[in-house]
Amino acid sequence: MAKQNIVVVGAGYAGVSATKFMAKKFKKNDDVSITLIDRHSYHTMMTELHEVAAARVEPNAIQYDLQRLFCRKKNVQLVTDTVTSIDKDQKMVQTKNGQYPFDHLIIGMGGEPNDFGTPGVKENGFTLWSFEDALRIREHIEKTVAKAALEPDAKLRKAMLTFVVCGSGFTGIEMVGELIDWKERLAKDNKLDPNEISLKVVEALPTILNMLSRNDAAKAERYMKKKNVDILINSPIVEVAPDHIKLKDGSTVATHTLIWTAGVKATSDAADFGLETARGNRLVANEYMQARGYEDKNIYIVGDLVYYEEFPNTPTPQIVQAAEQTGHTAANHIVSAINGGESHKFKGNYQGFMVSVGAKWGVANLFDKIHLSGFLAMVMKHIVNLKYFFDIRTGYYMFQYIMHEFFRVRDDRNVARGHTSRNSNVLWSVPLRVFYGLVWFLEAFKKIVGDGKWFTPSTWFGEESWFKGDSVFPWTWDYQSAADAASGASEAADAASGATDAGADAAVEAGNTIFGLSYAYGEEPMAVIENSPEWFMNIMKTIMPNMEVAMFFQKMMVFIEIGIALCLMAGLFTWLFSGATIVLVATFCLSGMFYWVNIWFIPVAFALMNGSGRALGLDHWVIPWLQRTLGKWRYGKPKPLYGQK
Template sequence: MSNLKKVLILGGGYAGVKAGKTLHKIFKKNEDVEITLIDKNPYHTLMTELHEVAGHRTEPDSIRIDLRTIFSGRKVNVVTDQVEKIDFENQKVSTTRKVFDFDYLIIAFGSSTNSFGIPGIDEYAYTLWSYEDAIKIRSQVEKMFQLAAIEEDEKVRRQMLTFAVVGGGFTGVEMAGELGEAKKHLAEKYEINKDEITIYNIEATSRILNTLKDDRQVEKVERRFERLGVTLLKDAAIVNVMPDKFELKDGRVIACNTLIWGAGIKVNNFVGSLGLKAGRAGRVDVNEYMQTAEYPNVFVAGDNTHYEDQDGLLPQIVEAAEQSGHTAAENIANLIQEKPLQSHKQVYHGFMVSVGSRYCVSDNNGLKLSGFFSMLVKHLVNFYYLLTVSGVAQLFEYWRHEFFHIKNNRSFLGGHFSKSSPNFWMVPFRMFLGTMWLIEGLNKINDGWLVSAKMIASDAVTQASEVVEEGASYAEPLLKEVPGVVQWMIDKIIAPHAIGFQTMMVFAEIAFGLMLIAGLFTFISAIATTGMTVAITLTGMSDASILWYFFGGIAMIAGAGSTFGCDYYILPVLKRWWKGTAFAKKSYLYFH
């Protein structure tokens, strides 16, 4: 009989990905454990960023991470398929194309939106709970602006330009904030009067953002709404939704073609049909180990989990999903290894809600921030998450989407990082900079740097005008005093082997100069020459004229060799090769 233990993870959301990562870490060298993750989509969705795509801030690709990329080089098999049936007794999962056996199962499907039985929600409202939802809303918003631009009837036009976001929680508030910010550039794009645009955030109770305990934080959000032109309606329950309008409990009827529903979530429909013991709101009841009541080898993690301890009910937030996924995976590992099970611990670091791209309020374990610094913290949290999920590669993608390629200045840093010009303007400067480095190296050969010591110990600054800049108009060293550590290195390490160091320096200048001229590995050449200018300056052997080499090198770092240079031909080939290596896959050390 085989000793192979099969672990199935159903769902590639926050809980499922964390569970897969945890199991890989424990069993990466164990051939007796097989781990498989099944999701209907080939990608992991950054649910906390859906509003950015829906609100036209970032591009759709910014919220997707390929699951095979996440688990590339790892002991997790990724299967893209739709789960249709779970046979707990016989330990089988049936998908559209195959039947999978399991010894241990983690159910980590995401939750579903909750319409609370309100007429018209399911038929006419746009939900915001998936990648596809974000794309639909994005398309619908732009479509309304396109149609309004050619509509002559003002009443009809205003109806097209009315957008209602229902729900005063994180989803609703962030979506309304994005639309409040997006209306400016969309109005300019389609030449529409901004005064005709109306954006509502509608909440059935008397307070938005109940997760934030400090009323002052909530008041800041409301003031931000006012600045963005978002109308907040509280104590305004929706009772009916129609194709072109909706009705409130107080009898008001508002003409609107776009109603976005973000008022609540419920247990995943498929999970709710499994017949497992249910707790509050239909969520699956689990013990402190994330095990179901009926089957000790079946675990549930994420939004569909009903677990309550002295710290309260497990919330439906990202941190809770990750932590429950980790607990479930760790306890499966403990069962396989015959170790004691570990109880789940609820430890959360706070809450953050953004209102557009430049404003955020947060409460991180009592540290209450708002505005720029709160937005900075939000980005730092995203940095950390992406590093843990798929390393530097995904972090660079985040920087690219959020800062480097952002449109309409919709970043908390404005558009300063996204302003760019074509690389061909840098070609003459690149070749000139390379030529100057080449000349520097050749001149040193003529001056005898390969045959006699020129790097003088004990008094580098005094000797600088004679050694480096003899005959130049700038004889005064840029650095008046060499740092003690650098002087020690010159005296003890460099000077005794001066010709060897000088030879390396001469050939480095020639090599990097030629590489810059040819546009070959320009990124490496630029960083290397920039570093060389710093090193030369610290030795006291240069005057102020070296500064332009330093700033010239910085200007080249962004890839000036990709235009009229060898990098145009070589780098794509090398990237494809590198991304295919086992090391790159496992380390995520590559760029798209």
Template sequence: MAKKNIVVVGAGFAGVFAAKHLAKGLKKNDDYQIILVDRHSYFTYMTELHEVATKRVEPKHIQYDLQHLFGRRKNVSLVTADVTKIDKENKTISTTAGEISFEKLVLTVGGESNDFGTPGVKEFGHEMWSMEQALDLRHHIEAIVAEGAGSLDPKVREAKLTFAVVGSGFTGVELMGELIEQRKVLAQANKLREDEIKLVLLEAAPTILNMLDRQGADKALAYMKKKGVDVRLNAKVTEVRESEVVFADGTTLPTESLVWTAGVKAKETSSKWGLETGKGGRFQADDHMRAVGEKDIYLAGDSTTYQEPARKDQPGAGFIPQTVEGAESAVNTLVPNIVAEVNGNEGTKIFKGVYQGYAVSIGTHYTVATLYEKYRMAGFFANIMKHIINLRFFIQIYSAYHIFHYMMNEFFRTPNERTMFYGWTSRLGNVLWSVPLRIFYGAMWLVDVWYKLPGHTDDWFSKDLRLQTFTWLQKATETSGASAGGADAAAATAAPVADPTFTLSYTFGKTPMPIFDHLPKWYEAVTKVMIPNEATALLMQKVMTVVELLLALAILAGLFTWLASAVTIGLVVVFSLSGMFYWTNMWMPFAALAIMNGSGRAFGLDYWAVPWLQKHLGKWWYRGYEASTYNQLAK
């Protein structure tokens, strides 16, 4: 018996969420299968397109393979195709891969950017409603800044180095936040001052972020202004030209980089499917999230419009917001209704929007958030809430795999300090996981030198010579027949000394074997020149103790870690040749090599010290070079 199809069109947030929950709700009903149709073989995490566009993350970070997402759902089939027609009477859809029949149809086709017919947006502007558009903008940003940096014409240079974002909703503000941080990277790469790259946010209304309360929106506005963004309110764009934007009052803004984020509408192709439409050309839904006038067609996502009667006095007049939570609320209504109907019952669930809050990130370091319409926060804790909101989606679609990769991409694989922890956790900025090794290694040196300090039994600041392997420094003792006889007697009664054992790990009751059991002849000759007598040796003991102490503290603090670790490798070589280093400690030079690769910048003082030195030593070095060149030219 052929299975009946429940077809979900569109693999965005709403589509994936619906397919996952339908698959779970019908896993015991073998008469039905879910077919998910989308033009792509992957799900795009749309709310993070701005991160791809500004090169904060790689495209694969927000592309999730549908085969991987649904690999364990045996009652879900995937079709990669475009839907061209819906035949409501015969209950079929036509796709570029063929015709598919349906018992129930769920439309989650999403939306597209709405330019309100503004001339020039399509020709000269950029939009950001798909992965393709985000990648196009990504390449444009890098190319146009490079062109601007190389231009000698002030007007051309200004137009190429000015970025204008139209619209101050979630997308526009979050994109501007990422541009604020990318500006620093672009300026460094193209030898520009940051303030040469101008950022302008254009809003036709008198306020920004109108879906938020004024307190949160004002904080966002103040933050952007503090970061040098030119925020222009009541600035209605009437035309976009190749090198400028025209406003309603006739004034212009020179720019070759306009990004339009000012509105969302239903896709034009879906308007031909014969369904009733409402606000913004979206499909009109009823209380049960069915298409108005239809029994077996359900709606969710950005292509859907529905006004909650109880929320008509709320911002947005109570219409389902084009957000992930809006899509989830619609799916949480239609899925129980479909499951009930295919199981022979009547679907009775009425739509009720559940909106736990909003979080708008302005770059990686600052976020404004409102929870449950009454709790407001900004900054670090709001940033945490933003990530919790993002992770919540993967929890709801039962994907621990993608939770792991989200965490890795957001915190551990992000370059240029563009994480909420300012790069502390980024594998691309430092070697985070070697920090424990660095601390352990520094502690080992500290413990070793601790017993050499005054007040301990092995005091290297005393008058006792500790360099016992340097035989030429030992005081000659007079021997006589009697004394020799006494020594022979003592030797006869003393317990035998165990032979040293070669091992690379500690073995209880064994004497460890030194790397060298006696000084090589060439090293002994060199050492005799450097340390010819006991007085020099005692001074060397004190100096070495101080050096070891400083090295231990530097490694623990992550200060000049590369240099300190390199010196400890040198000391290991010296100690080995001197017969004072054992095979069981051969891990130490390899540990030193590991922590030399940037571990001091991960929770260490090198995070500040190394860039400071690079900056000032570079200025000193090249200033001297420039002065020398100038003097030669002057002659």
């Protein structure tokens, strides 16, 4: 087969989806190469732009490096450049810095804001359609509020503190929702009364959120009004000035900040490609996403750029679900053309719509049947976002998303209302970490010393140590005497829990044991589980089928406990070994070898998993080094965009 060159223009949702799909399908085909071209070196999670614009998350939270996304795809070449033209006859993509021949071309350059020719929007308004837009809005709002705090003129200050969002689609409502959450922080940082900050939504139509059911939209409207958002419907904006906007009815709204989210059209960069256009300058395609009139040239249109009527006069919506599905359709058709097999026509499968109104509240309509609002809607939105990372096979950015959304936010701005996001000072957990490690070390060392003397090594490994006699594990009863087993079980209880030496009596006289979470003198502590469950005994007997194996595990357990103890005291791999202690304690509990008075082992282990090894511990150096090293191994070393030889 002749070498096949596939070029994908645009690393948006559609382009990434198509490239990932084809890279997997052509993984073992050395005759196919894929080139992904985008003017940026990163993929932007467009659905979360409002979070950056309103300072809920840091900018890098929605920016996913393409080298990381495709570093394991050896058949994908990444090019950071701007496409200037497409020679359809010669089948050549021309960029500012080069040209790329193609046998199959996917164009997914996305859309751009549509201001419908409204005077002043470009000069005086702010759009929210790119990473740069989000940063521009964020910086402008912070500076404007800071200036307003020093402005003595009440009328001017009011205009500066009035923020207007034009458009009540998903983008507009999500943007105003973030401003609801942000205004308390803005006011506090600038010594303002939060009530001075005014939020408005201006909509030309008589209703808002028109992709949702009226009931769901009404819930969102009630929530925003409860948060003092002023919603102006039937109010088209006819002019945008630096210090006010003018509405169609002649009225004006004094503001220094208009965020325009009222419409989307195809990117103007594709206007000169010579392909058939339709409403909003979108490029017309057939059911396989092939550009109309150029099916023989193997040119495909995907994402927000494509105009394909699923139903009469109803093109594919410009949403993420449609973008991914159009990209998949085009990629599938290319794979079928090269490898053979059935090609599938586009069929939209929209599983629902969700909109967040801030970090804590939202509405969702799933499968036209399930309607959620509030906390559950936000949980579903996060689940959908996590599924996206799974779809594009990036565990790294899935982890980063979880950290940014749940653990690295300020002012309780997450669905858990801040309960997961407090950044504690782990320095104060150092004494607990050292003490916890010391407890493990002493308990392990007792199993070595037995009835010997601690400071006389020649007496170690004697009677009652785990290195002498038969196994202490209760599931070894099948191959040792009952008396020995009972004695061994009591020794194990002493060693594992650190309680008194009355363990054997407690096992025999179970009725006299007393439940408690701390030891009281004279009491017989109660075991967490008096008798191991049968299923657990069967597993252990399988793992340790004879005395030799049981003794090996018994001795190895001592050294494991010493290793855990030393690592905890030194702050090395604290998260990992704290988790390991939870597993060990659970095993001791199931074996009947652990008392309630020492159940504190488990909550302490969870507490130490909060990065406690980063303060006065080796994790301060080891974990960052490990992250860098594994990152280079997994994703490679990021290369410069230009000047490569």
